[in-house]
Amino acid sequence: MIVYLDNSATTKIRDEVLREIIDVNENYYGNPSSLHRMGLLAEKKIDEARKSAAKLINAKAQEIYFTGGGTESNNIAIFGHLFNLDKHNNIITTKMEHPSVYNVFKQLEGKVNVRYLDTDENGKVNTSMLDNMVDEYTLLVSIMHVNNEIGAVQDLNEITRIIKEKNKNARLHIDAIQSYGKIKIDVNKLPIDTLSFSSHKIHGPKGIGGLFIRKGLKINPLTYGGGQEGGIRSGTENTAGITGFGRACELIYDNFEEEAKKLYSLRSQYIKRLTEEIEDTKINSPIADAAPHIINISFKNVPGEVLLHYLEEKDIYVSTGSACSSKSRDNRVLDAVKLSREYQLGAIRISLGHFNNFDEVEYVIDNIKHSVKDIRSITKRG
Numbered sequence: 001m002i003v004y005l006d007n008s009a010t011t012k013i014r015d016e017v018l019r020e021i022i023d024v025n026e027n028y029y030g031n032p033s034s035l036h037r038m039g040l041l042a043e044k045k046i047d048e049a050r051k052s053a054a055k056l057i058n059a060k061a062q063e064i065y066f067t068g069g070g071t072e073s074n075n076i077a078i079f080g081h082l083f084n085l086d087k088h089n090n091i092i093t094t095k096m097e098h099p100s101v102y103n104v105f106k107q108l109e110g111k112v113n114v115r116y117l118d119t120d121e122n123g124k125v126n127t128s129m130l131d132n133m134v135d136e137y138t139l140l141v142s143i144m145h146v147n148n149e150i151g152a153v154q155d156l157n158e159i160t161r162i163i164k165e166k167n168k169n170a171r172l173h174i175d176a177i178q179s180y181g182k183i184k185i186d187v188n189k190l191p192i193d194t195l196s197f198s199s200h201k202i203h204g205p206k207g208i209g210g211l212f213i214r215k216g217l218k219i220n221p222l223t224y225g226g227g228q229e230g231g232i233r234s235g236t237e238n239t240a241g242i243t244g245f246g247r248a249c250e251l252i253y254d255n256f257e258e259e260a261k262k263l264y265s266l267r268s269q270y271i272k273r274l275t276e277e278i279e280d281t282k283i284n285s286p287i288a289d290a291a292p293h294i295i296n297i298s299f300k301n302v303p304g305e306v307l308l309h310y311l312e313e314k315d316i317y318v319s320t321g322s323a324c325s326s327k328s329r330d331n332r333v334l335d336a337v338k339l340s341r342e343y344q345l346g347a348i349r350i351s352l353g354h355f356n357n358f359d360e361v362e363y364v365i366d367n368i369k370h371s372v373k374d375i376r377s378i379t380k381r382g
Contacts, residue, residue, distance in 0.1 A: 002315045003360045007201075007353030008148050008178060008294055009319055013244070014203040014354065020247040021205060024240040032237050033226060042239045049246025053210050056249050057176075057195065058186045060215060065232045066242050069209040070177040070198035071100035072222075074142075076211055076232065077194040078104050080219035081140045081171040085112045091140045092117060092133050094125060095336045096152075101142055101175055102332070112139070121337050122286040123152025127162060134166035141170060145185070146178040149333040149349060150285045151294030153183065160191050177201055177209075181252045182260065182293055193217055199241070203354050204248030208241040263292035263352050266361070270295055270350060273365050278372055282343050284334065293352040296334075298343040302375045307348055310371035316364055319349045 004012065028045050030038025051061045067073045078101065082091070090113035093105050105114050115133050118126045125143065134141065141163050146153050156174065163170055173194045176185060180197035187195060192214070199208040213219055213232065225234030252259065267290075275281050280300035299307065304320040311318055334344045 001360070001363055002317075003364055004317045004355065005350045005352065005364070006317050006319045007356075008349065008351035010200045010206065011203045011353045012355055013205060014248060014251060016251060017204055017244045017247045021240045021244040024243045028239060028243075032239055033228065042237075045239055045243045046237055049242045049249070052246040052249040052253070053197075054212075055253050056181055056185070057197075057212060058188050059212050063187075063212055063215050065211045065213060065229045066237065066245075067209040067211055067229075067233050068207060068238075070098075070175075070196055070201070071209075072233075073177075073196035073198070073209040073211040074098070074100040074173075074175055075104060076219070076222055077173045077196055077213075078140065078142055079222055080232075081173065081194070082108075082112070083220065087111070087113060089113060089137045089139045090115055090133075090135070091142070092130070092138060093142045094119060094144065096123060096147055096149075096333045097142070097144050098148055098175060098177070101144065105142070113137075117143075119152070119336050122289075123147050123150050123333070123337050124286075124289075125154055125159060127155075127158055130159065131162050131166065134163050134170060136167055138163075138167050138170040140173065142173040142175065144175040144178070146176070146183065146291045146294075147333060148178045148294075149331075150296040150337065151178075151291035152286050152337075153179070153289050153291055156190055156192075164191050178291060178294070181249070181256075182263070182291055184256075187212060187214070194219070199245035199248060202248050202252055204245040205241045208238060208245045210245070259354065260292050263356075266352050266356060266358065267292055267295055269358070269361055270365075271297075273361070274368065277365065278369055284337065284339055284343070284347060295350040295352075296347055297350065298339070298346040298348075299372050299376075300342060300346060301379050302346045302372050304346050304348045306375055307346075307368075307371055310375065311367060314367045316367055319351070320347060 028042045030042045032043040050064045054061045054064045092115045094117040117129055171193045174192050176195050177198045181202040195212040197210045200206040221232050223234050228234050282298045284296040
């Protein structure tokens with residue numbers, strides 16, 4: 001039995017999506033910018049995918065721009081909002097952001113006043129600190145909706161209220177790469193300016209992302225060329241990838257409540273059994289107000305990387321954190337939630353997706369129990 005539990009890093013493509021991609025490559029291979037029939041058919045496929053992506057967040061189709069992935073979407077949004085950098089101005093983010101946001105802010109230090117928000121032990125933004133940080137000189141606030149390592153969900157209603165009350169002109173970017181397709185988002189109910197999302201997190205193809213840009217908002221592009229994607233992301237469109245992404249969006253939209261319910265139920269079962277059946281187990285994710293698909297958990301005196309490889313031998317695939325920073329020994333996210341070093345070293349992330357089911361639970365729990373027991377006996381002898 002193969003049990004893939006690293007869906008926050010990437011997901012297995014769904015069969016319906018794969019068939020769509022093959023069909024487009026075989027039959028709709030014209031350049032979408034060409035004026036002949038083959039080009040127009042390809043353009044129509046992209047337009048249909050744009051509508052499907054927009055529906056998941058209740059946006060207008062013309063507010064959706066396709067990119068090469070979530071990292072590019074975040075970079076376009078952040079740099080695109082900042083026209084004339086001045087050290088008197090400030091930009092704000094949290095210490096728990098994905099590297100595609102956090103490292104951009106680090107690069108901007110010295111060019112503009114960069115401010116970092118603290119979070120509490122559940123990964124929630126310190127709203128009092130946010131209220132104090134936002135002022136008349138704030139250009140941009142960028143906050144992740146769902147944290148990719150522990151699954152903390154930010155209260156976007158409260159966050160947007162604070163920002164817009166303090167400075168109605170401050171731009172707000174939301175990294176929704178881990179929440180898109182998992183948690184209901186309605187961009188018409190929130191004063192969000194830009195929002196990023198990604199295909200391969202929702203069982204679509206890799207190499208395709210999306211960026212919501214509110215209608216009428218000016219964003220500077222990072223690249224210049226033929227003016228595709230409204231000039232925001234020039235370059236010949238990946239028609240097959242975009243269409244596959246659109247199909248993945250449709251599948252989620254049609255079964256949104258059912259899928260979310262299943263993920264929450266699976267998450268609850270894993271948490272219950274692991275904490276009840278294995279001593280010295282710590283759940284690092286919030287129990288309530290959490291994403292349905294992420295569980296960060298530590299086993300005392302059990303190095304997470306060692307446990308990962310034990311489970312890998314049984315064809316169970318988990319992670320020790322974000323795939324984009326997995327080779328780093330330091331973990332900004334677990335530092336931010338003040339997790340002690342002994343539990344940080346033992347942290348693994350179980351992340352769920354469409355293909356996971358309840359039949360896997362017994363196999364996974366049994367192997368984690370035996371692996372933890374074995375590792376602890378070795379470390380105790382050492």
